[in-house]
Amino acid sequence: MIRLAEGEGFKPPSAVDFNLPPIFGDNPFTTKPIFLVFFSVILISLFFILASRKAAIVPSKLQFAGESVYSFVRNDLAKDVIGHEFMRFVPYLFTLFTFILVNNIFGIVPMLQFPTMSRVSFPYVLAIITFFVFHYVGVRKQGAFKYIKEIMFMPGVPKAAYILITPLELLTFFLVRPLTLSLRLFANMFAGHLLLLVFILGGEHLLEGVIGLKLISPFAFSIGIVLTFFEFMVQCLQAYIFTLLAALYIAGALADEH
Amino acid sequence: MITLAAEGEINPLVPHTAEIIVGFIAFTLLFLVLRSKVVPMFERAFTARTEAIQGGIEKAERAQREAQAALAEYQSQLSSARGEAQVIRESARVEGAALLEQMRAKAQEEAARITAAASAAIEAERTAAVASLRNEVGALAIELANRIVGESLDDHARQSRVVDRFLDELESQKK
Numbered sequence: 001m002i003r004l005a006e007g008e009g010f011k012p013p014s015a016v017d018f019n020l021p022p023i024f025g026d027n028p029f030t031t032k033p034i035f036l037v038f039f040s041v042i043l044i045s046l047f048f049i050l051a052s053r054k055a056a057i058v059p060s061k062l063q064f065a066g067e068s069v070y071s072f073v074r075n076d077l078a079k080d081v082i083g084h085e086f087m088r089f090v091p092y093l094f095t096l097f098t099f100i101l102v103n104n105i106f107g108i109v110p111m112l113q114f115p116t117m118s119r120v121s122f123p124y125v126l127a128i129i130t131f132f133v134f135h136y137v138g139v140r141k142q143g144a145f146k147y148i149k150e151i152m153f154m155p156g157v158p159k160a161a162y163i164l165i166t167p168l169e170l171l172t173f174f175l176v177r178p179l180t181l182s183l184r185l186f187a188n189m190f191a192g193h194l195l196l197l198v199f200i201l202g203g204e205h206l207l208e209g210v211i212g213l214k215l216i217s218p219f220a221f222s223i224g225i226v227l228t229f230f231e232f233m234v235q236c237l238q239a240y241i242f243t244l245l246a247a248l249y250i251a252g253a254l255a256d257e258h
Numbered sequence: 259m260i261t262l263a264a265e266g267e268i269n270p271l272v273p274h275t276a277e278i279i280v281g282f283i284a285f286t287l288l289f290l291v292l293r294s295k296v297v298p299m300f301e302r303a304f305t306a307r308t309e310a311i312q313g314g315i316e317k318a319e320r321a322q323r324e325a326q327a328a329l330a331e332y333q334s335q336l337s338s339a340r341g342e343a344q345v346i347r348e349s350a351r352v353e354g355a356a357l358l359e360q361m362r363a364k365a366q367e368e369a370a371r372i373t374a375a376a377s378a379a380i381e382a383e384r385t386a387a388v389a390s391l392r393n394e395v396g397a398l399a400i401e402l403a404n405r406i407v408g409e410s411l412d413d414h415a416r417q418s419r420v421v422d423r424f425l426d427e428l429e430s431q432k433k
Contacts, residue, residue, distance in 0.1 A: 051296075120271055190270060
């Protein structure tokens with residue numbers, strides 16, 4: 001927006017718009033995304049601590065709201081996907097889901113309006129943690145040798161096929177999985193936010209134009225509003241997908257044969 | 259902004275060190291908080307709820323079992339009391355009948371005894387009366403006859419013969 005005021009004519013929003021400058025001097029730890037991430041941690045912690053504090057048999061509205069989210073992750077994600085050992089992974093998956101969800105939704109919260117996960121570093125972090133979690137689980141469960149062997153030489157496959165399958169499997173487990181996990185989340189948030197920027201900044205720019213362009217401006221804004229609702233759906237969906245895939249990878253590592 | 263723009267194209271896929279560090283710290287922090295404070299509390303609520311529901315069911319089942327046991331006990335007590343009453347009634351009836359029979363026999367015996375005594379007494383009285391009557395009537399009649407007939411009848415044998423004849427005549431006349 002500042003850029004627009006400075007610039008001559010309309011510059012379409014680009015990756016530059018996601019590179020927000022530090023708020024305090026040159027300190028790279030004082031950017032908006034970093035503040036938002038810490039804010040999300042405080043927000044989620046406070047909400048769930050308050051919701052779960054009483055742990056009453058008959059829940060209050062707040063406890064019910066917190067429980068709904070928690071039991072969604074616990075039962076529909078962890079329990080259904082992982083099976084009888086699910087309880088060990090509930091804290092991790094619960095953190096993952098709430099962390100991604102809240103940071104995504106920041107993208108459409110007035111005043112905040114920045115999806116933290118559109119900064120690729122954060123999805124990378126989550127994917128790296130997930131990567132280590134599911135490999136650690138697999139190694140612990142089956143032993144390092146057997147676990148690697150199962151990945152490289154999938155049972156029930158003709159010997160000759162290993163020439164093709166073994167590199168593919170290794171690639172899948174050690175590169176594709178963490179990469180797709182993080183990039184899917186990042187790209188969805190990035191593209192969604194970019195789309196909103198295009199319509200809202202575009203609408204703003206049209207307002208500054210001649211009278212004919214001013215008339216088109218409301219259309220740009222209404223599309224921006226519709227897209228905001230659409231973004232909300234995508235933000236929830238991406239949090240769900242990331243957590244679901246993490247649960248699936250853990251389940252796969254726990255299973256004796258995959 | 260301007261400085262960043264001056265650097266040219268920005269690759270959005272390149273991570274930033276500061277963000278990586280913050281991401282790890284923030285996620286770990288959130289994980290620790292949720293794991294230590296939130297998950298155990300929610301699990302406790304879930305467990306308590308399950309227990310409350312299960313406890314309620316078990317309590318109801320136990321109450322029902324107890325009620326059924328009590329009912330069975332009452333019924334068995336009732337039936338045993340009934341049997342007992344039956345036995346008591348039966349024995350009372352038998353006893354009563356025996357008592358009645360005994361009493362009746364006793365009364366009959368008594369009655370028979372009284373009757374016998376009475377008839378014996380009556381018989382004795384009659385005999386005595388007849389004897390005295392006979393003596394007196396005889397004496398009176400003889401005296402009367404003596405007076406009327408003037409015939410001395412001091413011989414005892416003759417006297418009694420005369421008297422008997424007289425009495426016989428009387429009796430036949432009576433008939």
